[in-house]
Amino acid sequence: MAASTLTEVARLAGVSPATASRVLNGSARIPGKDIADRVRQAAESLGYIPNAQAQGLAKSSSGLIGLTVHDIADPYFAAIARGVQEAAREQHKMVLLATTEGAPESEKEAVAAFAARRADSIVIAGSRTSRTEDREGNTELAAELDRYCRNGGHVGVIGHGIVGATAAEGYHVVNVPNQELAAQLATGLAASREEDFVIVGGREGLFTSDDRIRGFQRGLASAGLPAAEVIRTDFNRAGGFEAGLALAARITASQPGSETKRLCIFAVNDVMAIGAAAALRSLELRIPRDAAVAGFDDIETLRDFRPALSTVHLPLEEIGRQAARSAAGLSYDGAGSSPITGHVILRRSTEVAQPSSAESVA
Amino acid sequence: MAASTLTEVARLAGVSPATASRVLNGSARIPGKDIADRVRQAAESLGYIPNAQAQGLAKSSSGLIGLTVHDIADPYFAAIARGVQEAAREQHKMVLLATTEGAPESEKEAVAAFAARRADSIVIAGSRTSRTEDREGNTELAAELDRYCRNGGHVGVIGHGIVGATAAEGYHVVNVPNQELAAQLATGLAASREEDFVIVGGREGLFTSDDRIRGFQRGLASAGLPAAEVIRTDFNRAGGFEAGLALAARITASQPGSETKRLCIFAVNDVMAIGAAAALRSLELRIPRDAAVAGFDDIETLRDFRPALSTVHLPLEEIGRQAARSAAGLSYDGAGSSPITGHVILRRSTEVAQPSSAESVA
DNA sequence: TTCGTACTGGCAAGCGCTTTCCACGGGTAT
DNA sequence: ATACCCGTGGAAAGCGCTTGCCAGTACGAA
Incomplete structure (x- = not known):
């Protein structure tokens, strides 16, 4: 070298x-x-x-943006990463990537590594958690972030703030209206039908998941419907699949009785929804004939899925971009940084009209 | 800071x-x-x-691995990135990400930036190109890489080597048997049917695309079939969609005659295949009834697509891992680094039996 | 002509760390 | 008792760059 x-x-x-x-x-x-x-x-x-290292040392700044994601191959994070990358380009910086599997300890390590590299700012993506087994990890992460901020660093967190973080300066969170949007989705779904709602959510304590569940329940309530049953499972395709299998069994069993209402499954993210759908399909059930399915996120790669998935659109790329921007001090409590909004998209997977079984083009 | x-x-x-x-x-x-x-x-x-910068300066090494991809939100690259990330973790390094949109000039810039940061190694993912308008860019990229290698850097290129790169030392390429696999796919597809093959490829000069096209043609030839028509379009979903529309029109037009064979569309990557499939579907055509569709890559997120897509499985993550490893000097011309292999997966989208139209569960 | 001003380029002191070399003390072998 | 070696901690010289400061120059104003 x-x-x-x-x-x-x-x-x-x-x-x-x-x-x-x-x-x-x-x-x-x-x-x-x-x-x-x-x-x-x-x-x-x-x-x-x-030699950027030498420059950085002399100027004490590195031109680096740290980004932590659970898994870069997950399309949700990949989309956010693209946004962050874009913002980095605008700022003439490079992004330093760390994957954490969602474990607070890994996140803490990543933050320490970013701090060691004197990253100018850090973006933390991925659901925050309040599970008791993560208590300690969260505390350490918060401490690490606080220290980083105290030393003049800037961090942008996506979704929920870190539990226990107290830094006054340099700490920004990009709020995602998960709850409101989930409520809207519930309302939309409840509007034109009467069916049994089931929520397939992540493990308890995952903020994103919990918010979406809470919002959905609220939406149902405001439509005068009873609260939905909640199935807790892993926050990924496999989890959705598993839950899907269980629900499929239930649907199949109740079919004879036939005066049971159709099931409407709300999975708290698209990937889980796809998993659930795959499970139903593997047991010869059809969507939306035998059950309706809805997701959340509106993942781009999944848009060609059939039947087209009802979901909530989230401007993932924009979220990433905004997190990186606000962390950089740009457009934060200044102009430009409009709050994140999303919108409900009702597609074929939750249609009410029984499809003639021969015609399943969406 | x-x-x-x-x-x-x-x-x-x-x-x-x-x-x-x-x-x-x-x-x-x-x-x-x-x-x-x-x-x-x-x-x-x-x-x-x-302070990692100071350490790096003193030790002249940075603990950084540079990675260039076309687009991190593209599941193909995201999967590779995950592999690279994993290898980085093994080596106790961090990955520095750059997206290039596939433009050689951007790649050159990225390499320069990596070199400036004294990245220990660089992984270049994304199709190499031989288009004339990229000539100059490629030359510069090659020069930049050569210089980087000459200064003791290590680079791992995925797929084809960079045109014009001459560095003897520290330059590794992870070969992907695109041609062989495409040939196998063609053979597999040709085996049990007689239909018209059409290839939907990327723009001329894209090595990956060209290799797959060439391989496919070779496979057809060895099965005694005539060469397939090739439609050139963009190497992404939109390109596939566009080509799909054109083909759909053709299919619809020829239907009356009805003694025309069914069309079998081979798109050179999964994303294009999905685009093409979406196009056919938008015009009320059904797969595989009205046309067969096959892709390449076996993108994970797309596996739940229905009808399930016939494709060629590529161990994307492993490819990324291996590129990062070989660039690091680990397991290169030593043990452990077995050549990349893939395999053909024939699924529903190219089935021959006419499905009873009511039954489309794969 | 004589200042004052405004630039210009160079000197040198770091930025925070690693690492070579050195001085030193205690142990063993002679 | 002397010579020698090994193991220790410290001093200091960088790694490659930036930047505050200074001296020198050229210029317009007086």
């Missing part, structure tokens, strides 16, 4: 390193044209690439 | 910075137990976090 240095360039151009620095790496003072040209030419001929 | 420094820790512990460094940040020489404890305690109480 030995590349040519500023000093070499300076020597070749016959100037001092200070001058070379000024012409090559942006400074308020730009040396005279002839000298500048000579330096630039020297740099060019040596293939000079400034 | 002012955190406490090693010197402060040393002072508090009443030792020299050298000693503090030795105890805190791994060194061959570990000071005496009592001293070590004192230092560690001082560090703890000060909340000391080593």
Whole structure:
């Protein structure tokens, strides 16, 4: 990793390193044209690439944005990552990626690593949790973040704030109206039908999941419907599939009686919804004929799924972008940073009209 | 970004910075137990976090792995990124992410940025290209990479090597047997039917796309079938959709004649295949009844798509992992790094038996 | 002509860490 | 008792860059 240095360039151009620095790496003072040209030419001929580490050390800033996600291959996080990446580009920074599997301890480690690299800001994506087994981890994470902020760092958290974080300065959270939107979804779903609602949610304590469940229940209540049963499972496709199997069994069993209402399954995210749908299908049940299914997030890759999934659209990319921006201090309590909004999208998977079984084009 | 420094820790512990460094940040020489404890305690109480930039500067290595992808939200790249991330974790490094939209100039910039940060290794994902308009960009990219390698860097390229790269040392490419697998897919598809094959490919010059097309044609030829028509379009869902519309029109038009064979559409990647399928569906055509569709990559998120998509499985994550490993010098021309293999998966979307129209569960 | 002003480029002091080299003390071999 | 070696902690020289400060120059104003 030995590349040519500023000093070499300076020597070749016959100037001092200070001058070379000024012409090559942006400074308020730009040396005279002839000298500048000579330096630039020297740099060019040596293939000079400034050492960002050294620059960072000298300027104490790194041009880095730290991003933690649960899993970069999860389309939800991938979309957010794209937004963050975009914001980073705007700011002429690079993004440093860490995956944490959602474990607060890993997140804490990631934050420490970002701090060690003197990342200018940190974006934390992924559901916060309040489970007792995460208590300690959360506390440590909060402490780490506080310390980072106290040292002048900026953090943007997506969704819920970190439990226990107390930093006054540099701590921003991008609020996602999960509850309101889930309520709207419930209202929309409840409007034109009467059926039994079941919620497939993540483990208790996952804020995102809990919020969406709470919102959905509220929506049902405001439509005069009873609260839905909640099935807790893993916050991923497998969890959805599992819950789907259980529900499918129930549906199949009740079919003979036949005066039971159709089931409407609300999975708290699209991926779980797809899992549930796959489970139903694997047991020969059809959607929406035998059960309605709705998700949340409006994952892009899943839009071609059939029957098209009713869901709540979330501007994931924008969320990532905004988190990165607000953490950077841009457009925070200034102009530009409008609150995140989403909207309910009712598609085929929750249609009421019984489809003629031959016609299932959405 | 002012955190406490090693010197402060040393002072508090009443030792020299050298000693503090030795105890805190791994060194061959570990000071005496009592001293070590004192230092560690001082560090703890000060909340000391080593400055990775300074460490990097002193050791001239950064603990960073650079990764360029076209688009992190594309599930293909996201899967690879996950593999790279995993390998990074193994090596106790972090990954620095850059998205390039596939433009060689952006890739060149990214490589330069990685070099500036003294990344220990660089992984380049995303199809290489030989289009004339990319000529210059490719040359520059190659030059940048060469320089990086010459300075002791390691690069792992996924798929095809960079055109024009000449670095002898530190330059590894993870070969993906696109051609062979595409040929196998063609053979598999050709085996049990006679139909018209059409290939929906990316723009000319995209190596991945071209390889898959070539392989597929070869497979057809070896099955005694004529070469398939090739439709060139964008290497993404939109491109697939567009091509799908065109093909749908053709199918619909020929239906009356009805002695035309069924069309079998091979899209060179899953996302394009899904696009094409969506297009057909939007025009009331059914798969596989009115046309067969096959893709390539076996994207995880798309596995729940119905009718299930015939495709070629590629161990994306493993590919990413291996690229990162080989670039790190691990397991390269040593044990462990077995060549990448994939396999054909024939699913419902290319089934021959006409489905009874009521039964479309895969 | 003589100041004062406004620039210019260079010097040198760091940024926070690692690592070579050195001095020193205690142990063993002679 | 002397010589020698090994193991320890510390001093100091960087790693490659930025930047405050200073001296020198050229200029317009007086």
